[in-house]
Amino acid sequence: MKYFYTLLLFLAATHLYSQQNITGIIIDQDTNHPIEFATVYIPKLEKGTTTNQEGGFTLKGIPLGTQNIIVSIVGYQTASQNIILPLNTPLTMALKPSAIEMEEVIISTPFHKLQSENVMKVERANIKALQQQGAMNLSEGLSTIAGVESVSTGVSIGKPVIRGLSSNRVLVYAQGIRLENQQFGDEHGLGISDAGIESVEVIKGPASLLYGSDALGGVLYLNPERYASRNSSASNIEGKYFSNTKGYSTNAGYKSSGENLKFLFRGSLAEHSDYNTEDYRVTNTRFREQDFKAGIGYQNDGFKTDFRYNVNHSKLGIPEEIGEQSTNRAPLLPYQDLTNHIFSLKSTSFFKNSRLDYTFGYTYNDRKEFEEHHEHDDHSAEEQHQDDAYDHTEKESVLDPALYMKLKTANYDIKYNLPRTETIETIVGIQGMNQTNKNYGEEQLIPDATINDFGVLATSHIHFNAADLQLGVRFDTRDIKVNSGIHKSYNSFNGSVGVKTNLTENTVVRLNMASGFRAPNLAELTSNGSHEGTNRYEIGNSELQNEQNIQADLTLEYGSKHFEFFVNGFYNTINNYIYLTPNGTLINNDPVFLYLQEDASLYGGEIGFHLHPHPIHWLHLESSFETVTGKQDNGAYLPLIPANSLTNKIRVEFKNNQVSKGYAFVKLKSTFKQNNTSAFETTTDSYNLLSAGFGGEFIVFNTTCGVSLSGSNLTNKTYFNHLSRLKSDGIFNMGRSFNLGLTFIL
Structure with missing residues (x-):
């Protein structure tokens, strides 16, 4: 195990190859006019930029080899193109106008492609869009996706159901790892908030x-x-x-x-x-x-x-x-x-x-x-107080789980x-x-x-x-x-x-x-x-x-x-x-x-x-x-x-x-x-x-x-x-x- 961690540190600290800058221009496929404010992104590197008034962009420090570039902006179909570095000439990509929403890269499948490129069908939903429909919590929001429902106990407890299967038959991943919190039981929920979740x-x-x-x-x-875009910051309430x-x-x-x-x-x-x-x-x-x-x-x-x-x-x-x-x-x-x-x-x-x-x-x-019957035997004063009005702080102090x-x-x-x-x-x-x-x-x-x-x-x-x-x-x-x-x-x-x-x-x-x-x-x-x-x-x-x-x-x-x-x-x-x-x-x-x-x-x-x-x-x-x-x-x-x-x-x-x-x-x-x-x-x-x-x-x-x-x-x-x-x-x-x-x- 010691040698394994040494290898990881070596890989993290060593540059084994050269890098190159990518320059290019994004244009409208029908008019050939440059497109301003288009997002140019390399998913596996998590590097991106936006185009200027002339539709131009520059991505710096890109490893040699095959790279997948994603270009997106409202009003156009999201474009995906594989390029092999080094490039001898600037890159030109043409976007097709469309009123349909932009595509996003799918992370849950192994090759991180746009849904239009995936062999497997994957549904993707933006959490903000689910919240705008009035969802009170994450499990309620997920149930608005076609094919997904929730086994619920009130509004606070919900377990996802995918095409009729739930509990241990459905795996939940958060932060890139499997979420483990006693999934076998349908009497408790996911244990995760939708705040800070993007999609x-x-x-x-x-x-x-x-x-x-x-x-x-x-x-x-x-x-x-x-995270925020490079060299920037953001906050919200x-x-x-x-x-x-x-x-x-x-x-x-x-x-x-x-x-x-x-x-x-x-x-x-x-x-x-x-x-x-x-x-x-x-x-x-x-x-x-x-x-x-x-x-x-x-x-x-x-x-x-x-x-x-x-x-x-x-x-x-x-x-x-x-x-x-x-x-x-x-x-x-x-x-x-x-x-x-x-x-x-x-x-x-x-x-x-x-x-x-x-x-x-x-x-x-x-x-x-x-539960009620797990109170200690020496708290009659607290019991009387609880009969009059429930005080959660005092109640918890005299309870064992x-x-x-x-x-x-x-x-x-x-x-x-x-x-x-x-x-x-x-x-x-x-x-x-x-x-x-x-x-x-x-x-x-x-x-x-x-x-x-x-x-x-x-x-x-x-x-x-x-x-x-x-x-x-x-x-x-x-x-x-x-x-x-x-x-x-x-x-x-x-x-x-x-x-x-x-x-x-x-x-x-x-x-x-x-x-x-x-x-x-x-x-x-x-x-x-x-x-x-x-x-x-x-x-x-x-x-x-x-x-x-x-x-x-x-x-x-x-x-x-x-x-x-x-x-x-x-x-x-x-x-x-x-x-x-x-x-x-x-x-x-x-x-x-x-x-x-x-x-x-x-x-x-x-x-x-x-x-x-x-x-x-x-x-x-x-x-x-x-x-x-x-x-x-x-x-x-x-x-x-x-x-x-x-x-x-x-x-x-x-x-x-x-x-x-x-x-x-x-x-x-x-x-x-x-x-x-x-x-x-x-x-x-x-x-x-x-x-x-x-x-x-x-x-x-x-x-x-x-x-x-x-x-x-x-x-x-x-x-x-x-x-x-x-x-x-x-x-x-x-x-x-x-x-x-x-x-x-x-």
Whole structure:
């Protein structure tokens, strides 16, 4: 290990090749006129600049070899071009006018390309755009992406669902490392704030080739806030008010970049009282969340590194029944107290026409749950005070957590990008994880255990004249040691193959097949007790096997200057699908549920369009439909499958002398009746939710001020979402809410 770190330091400090400056000009393809303020960017180097009045630009200190240049600006299609340095003449790139939004580089796939160049279909959404639609938190915002939903407990707790799969079957990446915070449970959320997150990428389907176990159902890849442009600084303050919960969220950040060194930090605070329906407030859905993110990066001509840190502390009320009707924000008993620390170090060493990427991460998850019967016996005075009025500070001082777990995870990801030929790009790599779980409370949800992962992979992107082919193979092993004596090992080979081709100039088809796997988690292997969050007695099964799946995806996309259309279809077969089922008996008045396995399949997809009517370029008409069906081979339906839904939206964009980046929208989401339910679910009726909003940026006293106003569930509809964990208690989802946001860019 000592020699390994010495090698990394040597790679970071040594320039093994020469550099060159790139000069060029960006022009309009139709008129040949120069384009000012276009962004010219090299993704793998994270170097960029903007064009001047003559459309010219210069990028300094670029390594020799093949480089990919991305050029983007509003009103034009994003352009991508590979060049081989050294160049003998200045570079000229022509952009094609388009009213469709700019493309961004996809980070979650191995070759970091524009979506139009990717073989695999990846959805990308800007977090700010999700917030403008009135999302109260990250999980709610993610559920507006086609094919993504959320298993929710109130508004504070949400677990992402991708095409019917959730919990340990969906892997979340933050700061370039896997987020580990007891994903097996659907009674707690992501433990990460949307403040300081720039965008999210969604891989809908098995991604075990890239990420290993737990990516059987897909990946949510959260891209952190970017640093300031070179030799510049920026800061902003943002605040939001939410009428339904009488809550607020606020955050402030500052970032600055020099020639080589850059840093940023952002802090945020959110507090909400119980959410309101037409008839009542839902007791103890209140919560408080504090979040801090920081980063420091360094880059020279042959090396770049980025260290990020995030700490998130939240106190989340756990609703049980309708009781106290108030707008207090301090959670009642029972509640969760969660602290999540994420450390990550992402580095790259550049060589002539190749590079080495190495990422190291560490997460520390501290989870406590407090309940009434775990108070000390010597605090009668405090008990009397609590009967009169709940005082959270004093309450916490006399409580011990009923459940107290510490989860510590260290991981590494090392990939070498082989020298690229004219037609082939290849990456080989290794990944690994060490994880320990330790209990300190009276109750045990899962036992003390140690998990070790190791995986090795290789993947290639092959460019042909008429098509692009991507393929790869991977081997993984997982070792689980439980302190009670259980010792299990799981192994799996996985692969993927995909092809992308243009049927016409504007029509693209993608066909992908990939396998994935998931090793059983500790809860499935070892549970033997009442699960307070779900009111059932769960019994694990130490003989469970790997879940193994194969999914086929077919995507057809059409895109012209004013119209986009897409159809995504998938079929997913899962061998040894792990599920809970009641056996008809009771223990401690709780129904007994067993973990069993059965082959299963899921199928469905998404279809939609995006229209810019000519010549009304400021008008956007968008529509999407999504459907998924999940069944076991024995004919029983899988649990927690989202209902079919149709979303229609009208959006306008505008600017004038007073307003820049102006927008307004009206959206109607129609969710259909869910009749395909598992043995312990009930059907859910259909409903329609209407929302609308507008906003823009103004200049006030030489300061840019952003204003947004949105309303959700404007008709104050009383309804149940099929994935709400409060539905079984007859508790409605949130009613009408108006959200006001203010941002000052300093």
